[in-house]
Amino acid sequence: MLDMLTIGNLAKKTGTKVQTIRYYEQIGLMPEPERTAGGQRRYGEDELDRLAFVRHARQLGFTLEAIRELLDLSDEPDRSCENADAIARRQLRQVEQRIARLEALRTELKRMVRECAGGQTADCRVLEVLRDHSECLTDHDEIGA
Amino acid sequence: MLDMLTIGNLAKKTGTKVQTIRYYEQIGLMPEPERTAGGQRRYGEDELDRLAFVRHARQLGFTLEAIRELLDLSDEPDRSCENADAIARRQLRQVEQRIARLEALRTELKRMVRECAGGQTADCRVLEVLRDHSECLTDHDEIGA
DNA sequence: GATACATCCTCCAGCTGCTAGAGGTTCAAG
């Protein structure tokens, strides 16, 4: 019980909010930790490592579902790492698609901003381009990032 | 009443889902349209233009809040277009930040995938990197896209 | 022991931007 962390300290060490940790527990991404007699959570090294893993994967843009898979794989050290590799490749593909899409947006936004002469909204290029899709040069058909 | 559109036809013309149009009405982004005696929505040109504007701005990644501002500006043709310009610039900055961030992720993911030798999960580079943040070369501190 | 007060607890609601479904009504064509 010496090196046990409160949820607040665990949060600090991993750069996570307290509520987020409880949320991860609720959805089964983090295990139910030990509790004090009074019902407060206490965490050990294992949980610290696990949460660090989760956070790091989140920073790399993995979904919680993908992280769940990675954690499961990580728990079975004898299996082939094919699966983990596939998940990472999939993530890489998604990131590349998002970059391509955002680059198209950037082009269009830059053009809008560049052409704005700064007069009245009646002649604003920004608003005009938004009004008339046919003025766009790039493809940006899907919505979202 | 001749050239009035049903919600379904408006949806088709703008590439929007019917529910989404009703949602936009609910949050005040689209006006309450005329109704038939039986209570069905009927749309005219103005609404078609407005929805096209909204959809186009969404495709360019503007938030609904930003779109609301742009629509308000668009309704006041005499005012300076400074504000519209500022909104577009802000959007451009955000897109550029997201690109920079995703590029850092791409670098890291590529490295992970490249180094994976295809053995067992115990030695998997993908999992190892996720476990140990210090192995990362790039900054990717914020979460999300 | 008593007290103070930071931190913890659970539960619930809300964020963005839609999307889906249940259960019922209206419209237009034949």
Add this chain to the structure above:
DNA sequence: CTTGAACCTCTAGCAGCTGGAGGATGTATC
């Protein structure tokens, strides 16, 4: 006049958290 597609309202759900209310606990100090 009947059929059937499209419409209506209402509610709930998705990801991934975040915040707050209202109350209990843990620890330091007196």
